[in-house]
């Protein structure tokens with residue numbers, strides 16, 4: 059049995075596999091299948107300053123080797139999260155990453171300040187959401203906006219701050235460096251890639267929002283590339299995600315530079331996916347005589 063534990067920002071994860079934000083809610087639906095304590099951690103659904111209902115349906119669609127979603131940030135708001143969800147999550151026996159978002163840096167900072175007064179282990183700041191003050195362009199697509207929202211949240215909390223990067227940019231390393239300079243403790247990537255499909259019978263886009271985020275195996279090579287680029291550009295730990303479906307995918311993302319791996323779309327397909335991926339990673343490490351998962355991180359040998 060290999061040692062699966064990893065350490066990020068001084069926090070010990072019993073294994074490197076974490077359900078990604080937005081596909082696992084607050085874990086309640088999954089407890090009927092297995093104890094949440096088996097997971098390395100849980101990234102919660104994105105929480106905003108006030109309740110949001112998300113986008114109109116249809117808001118998910120299957121695509122070849124993946125899915126499109128435009129759920130939007132449907133969530134009950136930070137106060138309801140703190141009252142109704144966080145105590146339960148904190149008793150689950152795993153690391154909790156509270157994923158947060160907002161339309162302004164102030165909203166993100168307000169949510170972070172409320173979480174700062176709790177026992178949550180880490181805050182994951184999603185900078186893929188539109189910044190209303192900058193004409194709706196996502197925070198994560200400009201260095202200035204990414205730096206600004208990171209600065210605001212950094213001032214609001216001493217919790218380990220993971221900034222989750224958008225792949226919808228020309229140079230992800232520039233954004234990563236901008237966020238590192240403002241005090242992020244770790245980075246996670248990738249969020250979904252902007253996509254669109256049209257139903258030719260009706261000529262309607264398949265999503266009511268017209269465009270949506272592409273995830274699943276289709277984006278895996280993009281995730282490997284971006285994790286590798288970012289891990290080499292900054293000195294922060296990186297949590298990788300994007301299309302991980304198997305233990306070998308997780309090992310590959312770690313070889314590219316990830317210290318831990320989040321799993322999203324695979325869980326939409328199969329609620330047991332995280333447990334299967336943990337077992338497969340373990341078996342792969344044993345078969346390859348690698349004593350610990352942590353040894354994999356950044357072990358790629360580029361040509």
Ligand SMILES: Cc1cc2nc3c(=O)[nH]c(=O)nc-3n(C[C@H](O)[C@H](O)[C@H](O)COP(=O)(O)O)c2cc1C
Pocket residue numbers: 078079080081103104127129130131157184222248249250272273274275277299300301302320321322323324
């Ligand atoms: C239905 C759905 C909802 C999502 N909601 C969020 C969210 O609220 N916050 C966030 O940071 N990422 C969200 N994501 C992005 C995922 O956390 C992840 O970054 C992305 O899907 C890539 O990983 P995957 O290919 O394993 O799904 C969502 C993804 C999906 C499919």
